[in-house]
Amino acid sequence: MSDVRIITGNEAAALAVTLCEPQVVAAYPITPQTKISELLSEYVERGTLKAEYVRVESEHSALSVLIAASTTGVRTFTATSSNGLLYMHEQLHWAAGSRLPIVMCCVNRGVAAPWSIFNDQQDSMSQRDTGWIQLYCRNNQEIIDTVIQAYRIAEEVYAPVMVCYDGFILSHTMMPVEIPDAAEVQNYLPPYRPHTFLDPERPRTINPVFFPWRRQNADGVLCDGYMEMRRKLQKGLEKARDVIAAASRDYAERFGRDHGGLFWTHRVEDADIILTGMGSIAAEATLAADLLRDEGVRAGVVGIRSYRPFPLELPPVLRNARLIMVFEKCFSYGYEGGVASDLKASLYGTGVEAPVIDVIAGLGGRDVKTADLLGAVREALKSLEAGDRACRTVWLNCREEE
Amino acid sequence: MQENLFRINDREYILPGSRACQGCGLSIAYRFILKALRENTIVAIPPSCLCVLHGLYPTTSVIVPAINNSFAATAAAASGIVAALKAQNRPDITVLALCGDGGTYDIGIQSLSGAAERNTDFIFACYDNEAYMNTGTQRSGATPAGAVTTTTPVLTKQDNKKDFIKIMEAHNLPYIATVSPAYPIDLYDKFVKAGRIKGTRYIQIDTPCPPGWGYPSKDTIKIGKLAVETGVFPLLEIEDGKLRFTGRSKTLAEKGKRAPVVHYVERQDRFRKMSIEQLNQFQASVDRRWNDFVRRAGE
Numbered sequence: 001m002s003d004v005r006i007i008t009g010n011e012a013a014a015l016a017v018t019l020c021e022p023q024v025v026a027a028y029p030i031t032p033q034t035k036i037s038e039l040l041s042e043y044v045e046r047g048t049l050k051a052e053y054v055r056v057e058s059e060h061s062a063l064s065v066l067i068a069a070s071t072t073g074v075r076t077f078t079a080t081s082s083n084g085l086l087y088m089h090e091q092l093h094w095a096a097g098s099r100l101p102i103v104m105c106c107v108n109r110g111v112a113a114p115w116s117i118f119n120d121q122q123d124s125m126s127q128r129d130t131g132w133i134q135l136y137c138r139n140n141q142e143i144i145d146t147v148i149q150a151y152r153i154a155e156e157v158y159a160p161v162m163v164c165y166d167g168f169i170l171s172h173t174m175m176p177v178e179i180p181d182a183a184e185v186q187n188y189l190p191p192y193r194p195h196t197f198l199d200p201e202r203p204r205t206i207n208p209v210f211f212p213w214r215r216q217n218a219d220g221v222l223c224d225g226y227m228e229m230r231r232k233l234q235k236g237l238e239k240a241r242d243v244i245a246a247a248s249r250d251y252a253e254r255f256g257r258d259h260g261g262l263f264w265t266h267r268v269e270d271a272d273i274i275l276t277g278m279g280s281i282a283a284e285a286t287l288a289a290d291l292l293r294d295e296g297v298r299a300g301v302v303g304i305r306s307y308r309p310f311p312l313e314l315p316p317v318l319r320n321a322r323l324i325m326v327f328e329k330c331f332s333y334g335y336e337g338g339v340a341s342d343l344k345a346s347l348y349g350t351g352v353e354a355p356v357i358d359v360i361a362g363l364g365g366r367d368v369k370t371a372d373l374l375g376a377v378r379e380a381l382k383s384l385e386a387g388d389r390a391c392r393t394v395w396l397n398c399r400e401e402e
Numbered sequence: 403m404q405e406n407l408f409r410i411n412d413r414e415y416i417l418p419g420s421r422a423c424q425g426c427g428l429s430i431a432y433r434f435i436l437k438a439l440r441e442n443t444i445v446a447i448p449p450s451c452l453c454v455l456h457g458l459y460p461t462t463s464v465i466v467p468a469i470n471n472s473f474a475a476t477a478a479a480a481s482g483i484v485a486a487l488k489a490q491n492r493p494d495i496t497v498l499a500l501c502g503d504g505g506t507y508d509i510g511i512q513s514l515s516g517a518a519e520r521n522t523d524f525i526f527a528c529y530d531n532e533a534y535m536n537t538g539t540q541r542s543g544a545t546p547a548g549a550v551t552t553t554t555p556v557l558t559k560q561d562n563k564k565d566f567i568k569i570m571e572a573h574n575l576p577y578i579a580t581v582s583p584a585y586p587i588d589l590y591d592k593f594v595k596a597g598r599i600k601g602t603r604y605i606q607i608d609t610p611c612p613p614g615w616g617y618p619s620k621d622t623i624k625i626g627k628l629a630v631e632t633g634v635f636p637l638l639e640i641e642d643g644k645l646r647f648t649g650r651s652k653t654l655a656e657k658g659k660r661a662p663v664v665h666y667v668e669r670q671d672r673f674r675k676m677s678i679e680q681l682n683q684f685q686a687s688v689d690r691r692w693n694d695f696v697r698r699a700g701e
Contacts, residue, residue, distance in 0.1 A: 023489035024482065052485035056478065057516030064475035064513065068446065068482030071469055074489050090472050198444045198467040198483060200495060205462040207470040209453060217460040 003179040009170035012140040012177050013079065013105045013163070014039035016147035018049045019185045020103075023074035026054040026065035030084040031117045032167035033107040037079060059084040063091035063102075070100040071206055073197040075151065078102070081167060082109035085123045089130070092160075096131025096233060098207060099195065101154030101161075103147065104132075108279065108329070109167040110364040118365020119167040121279065125307075125330035125338050127162070131233050133240055134307040136278040137165040140175040142259045148180065149247045152189050156247075157240045159233070164307075166280040166329075168365070180255055188254055237309045244306055262311035264303045267293065271300030272320050273377065274354075277327035278304045278339060281361065281368060285327055288373040299377070310342050315350035323384050324356045325377055327368075327396075331360055336393045344391070355380075355389045361396040372396055410590055411437040420463035422455040425619025427609040427626065428529045429455060430583035432500070435527065436466060438593030443496045444487075446480040448473045448505040451536045452529070474509045476501045477517035480524045488523075496597050497524040502609075503544035504534050507564050518573040518602045525596050525603045528566070531611040539614045539672075548667075548676035548684060558675045562687065570604040571640065577603040579639040579648075583610070584626025588637055588649040595639075608635040616671020625669060633660040633692040638699075645698040655696055663688050 007015070014036050017025070025044070027037035043049035052069075056062045059080050066076040080088060085106055095102050106124045110116040124134055133153060137143045143165050150161040165171065198206065214225040224232070245261030252258035266286045268274065273292065275285040282303035292299035302317055304310075318324060328337040335341065340358035347356075357380045362368040376396055415436035422429040428451055436443065445468040447453055453470050457463050471479040480499040487495055499517075501510050506528035514526060533551050534540040541551040543564045550558050570578055577599045581589035589607070596603040610626050612619040629635035630650050637651040647655045654660055663685045667673040676684070 024485045026482070026485075052489045054481055054485050055520065056481070057512060057519070060472075060474060061478035061481070061513045061516055064471055064478035065482035065485065067471060068469055068479035069486035069489075070482075072444075072483050072486035072490075074486045091475070094472055198469055200442050200444065200467055203441075203465050203467045205456045205464060205468045205470065208456055208459045208462060209449075209470075210459045215458065215460060223460040 004176050005179060006174050006176050007140065008035065008172055008174050009140045009143050009165055010035035010107065010172070011039060012144040013147055014043070015179060016144040017077050018043055019180060019182055020148060020151045020189060021049070021075065022051055022077040024052045024054065024066065024069035024076045025078065026056050026062040027078050028056050028059045028062050028080070028084060030059070030081045032109060032171040033079045033081040033084070033105065035171070036105060036107070059087040060091060063088045063095060066102050067091060067095050067098060067100060070102055070194070071098065071196070071198055073194040075192040076102050077104070079105040079107065081107045082111050082123045085127060086111060089127065092127055092130035092132060095160045097229070099158040099233065099236065101151070101158055101192070103150045103154055103161050103163065105147065106162050106164045107167045107171045108164055114364070116364040119169055120329035120363045120365065121164065121166070122330045122363070124162060124164045128308060128338065131159065131237070132308065133159055133161040133237065133244070135161065135163050135305055136307060137163065137170065138259070138280060138283040138303065140170060140173070140177045141257065143170065144177055144179065145251060145255065145257055145259060148185055148189065149251055152247045153240060153243050155192055156243045157236045158195055159236045159240060164279065169280045184254055188251065241309050241312070260303065260305050262306040262309070263314065264305060265317060266301040266303070268300035268302060268317055271298050272322045273297055273299040273325070273381070274302055274318055274321045274323070275299060275325045275327065275373070275377065276302045276304060276339070276343065278307060281327045281329060284368060284370055285373055287370040288377065291370065291374060292377065297381070304339065307339070310346065312346060314343065315347055315352050318347065318352045318354065321352065321354040323380055324354050325380060326356060326358045327361055327373060328358065329362045331363070340393070355384065356391045358391070358393040359396050360393060366397060368396070407587060410587070411440060413437065415441070415465050417463045417465065420455045421457060422451070423613060423619070425612040425622045426451070427531065427583045427611060427622050428452060430586065430622065431529060431581070431589060431607045431609060434583070434586045434590045435498070435500070435593050438590045439496050439498060439597050441466060442494055443498055444468070444483050446471060446476050446483060446497070446499045448476045448501050448510065450502045450505055451531070452500055452502070454536060473505060475513050476505050476510055477522070477526060478513040480526070481517045481520070481522045484523050499524060499526045501526070501528055502535070503528060503530045503532060503542050506530070507543035507566055515573065518570065518575060518604070521601045523600055523602070525605065527605040527607055529607045529609040531609040531614055532563070533614055535611050535614040546684065548680035549672045550675050551672070558680065565691070567606065573602070575604055576601045577639070577641055578605070580606045580608070580635065580637055582608040582626045582630060582635060582637065584623045584630065585637060585649050592639060614672070617669055621669070625666070628661070628666040628669065631661045632663045632666045633688050634663055634666055636692060636695055638695060645695060647695070647699050655699060660692065
């Protein structure tokens with residue numbers, strides 16, 4: 001019997017965490033994430049979640065607590081947003097470099113300055129190179145399902161997973177969500193097996209200084225140096241491509257919901273106009289594509305679910321595209337949006353020649369309506385039909401200086 | 403219970419040939435700390451002299467489990483270990499965070515204050531060598547005024563040392579103590595005692611540093627003893643707010659006499675540029691702090 005509740009994205013995340021039964025949770029409040037940490041505190045105090053909850057004094061400490069707890073052999077969780085995530089930055093590298101299967105929700109919010117509490121994805125996007133797997137959600141159902149999948153992925157590849165979803169748009173908006181059955185989640189998610197831990201029975205120093213070269217241990221065995229360790233992290237994330245896809249397939253079989261592995265598509269089979277993006281803006285793009293279809297434009301959507309590892313399977317999907325529109329809520333200053341950069345790089349040499357129009361939208365919470373996306377597509381189509389095949393960046397609904 | 407040299411745990415937890423400097427005050431202290439806490443201990447350390455002492459991958463000189471984490475976060479890492487052990491129902495393991503003065507007074511103060519406020523069940527010990535020694539003697543919040551460091555090379559440090567005992571006292575901890583590697587039995591006793599107490603316990607270790615302080619490496623014990631003889635570093639413990647002197651400092655307090663601080667200062671090259679005014683101020687601040695401790699010990 002299905003259990004459907006009308007809940008916010010943050011409650012969906014908190015319920016998912018409870019189903020995964022982490023033993024240590026540490027978090028520091030920041031809008032729009034705060035409700036997750038409040039709910040988890042409540043679950044712990046009521047005894048419905050049997051975990052140690054460490055009410056830390058900063059985000060830096062929150063992740064530090066989890067790094068040490070995970071190394072001591074337990075499943076862990078934290079959540080943050082925006083400047084809180086940036087304050088964790090050093091520890092994000094440390095968690096990934098230590099190959100710890102920590103799961104964190106990043107409730108996406110713009111970063112200062114100027115100060116903003118509202119949604120965009122600059123926070124998680126600016127943590128791209130930390131070695132974390134990043135999964136983006138479209139709606140609240142996807143949040144609950146993705147958090148559960150995140151633990152399975154993290155614990156299989158020994159890399160931390162950041163489950164990203166848009167602040168307020170999802171975190172504070174109520175939607176019907178089917179709550180997975182607790183026993184079935186237990187079947188889906190095997191118990192946590194730590195790969196190394198702090199134990200007086202087997203003393204070792206974890207994360208000591210590495211020299212640039214490889215060195216012998218006390219038994220004369222040549223061991224990894226820094227570069228080998230880093231190479232292994234990349235191999236872990238390469239392996240994650242298959243693991244993310246398999247985790248998604250298995251989840252679909254057990255729970256009847258398939259949100260895609262590394263990406264999802266909407267009406268792409270015969271599409272020659274492709275709209276792409278991550279998170280709720282990609283969901284918005286499906287509405288725009290449907291409206292374009294009504295006008296006879298063969299539009300479809302490719303939603304990027306896993307930003308790291310980045311999907312490599314997109315070129316065949318985009319093979320017939322005349323135009324690719326990237327809608328993204330972040331920017332790499334001095335160049336262009338990060339999704340557009342990565343997408344273009346992945347198309348290099350594959351024969352996909354369509355111009356890529358990078359549409360920067362919704363920074364600092366500026367509203368993005370379906371009509372706005374439609375307008376951007378129509379504008380780009382007009383240029384294309386006039387023979388302009390240049391790639392370019394457009395800032396949507398942003399007043400230009402006179 | 404008072405220990406003596408013949409009753410100290412004879413097991414060694416630091417193997418010969420660590421990467422610490424010759425005459426390192428930390429390595430002496432750490433040897434006796436681990437003897438006191440024994441093998442059922444997990445240590446959290448920051449990147450620091452102690453991290454160097456622990457060795458380069460894949461070898462280590464220390465045979466208790468340890469985790470090196472970021473500089474600011476040792477107390478948070480210890481909090482994570484404590485939480486994970488509690489979740490796994492392993493109350494028999496002692497968690498020790500061991501940081502230098504940078505990881506305690508400066509960059510580490512936020513996570514330490516948070517962990518102490520939560521009365522996290524661990525021992526936080528600060529090996530105070532009064533500057534950033536691992537990076538080559540830059541001034542810290544623990545450097546005394548008048549000391550030359552590589553970031554106060556011409557004028558000497560102009561600001562006074564932070565009173566960290568007062569800061570930790572403000573957290574209402576069950577146990578606070580000061581120890582010196584020059585008095586290893588006193589150090590051993592206090593760590594044994596701390597190991598039996600629950601909640602956050604803070605221990606400050608005076609840690610003479612031959613290259614940083616500028617004295618011959620054979621003189622570490624001598625310098626450590628002079629710090630106590632002059633009252634620069636009194637040996638004491640504070641249990642639930644009640645202060646008492648221990649060891650040599652107790653005798654000095656009872657006799658009511660201490661050596662002048664100049665005896666301590668003149669043996670260290672770091673004080674070579676200390677002015678007469680700075681020396682007088684140093685003596686005055688040591689006197690003031692000592693008299694305050696004497697008054698409190700008499701209460």
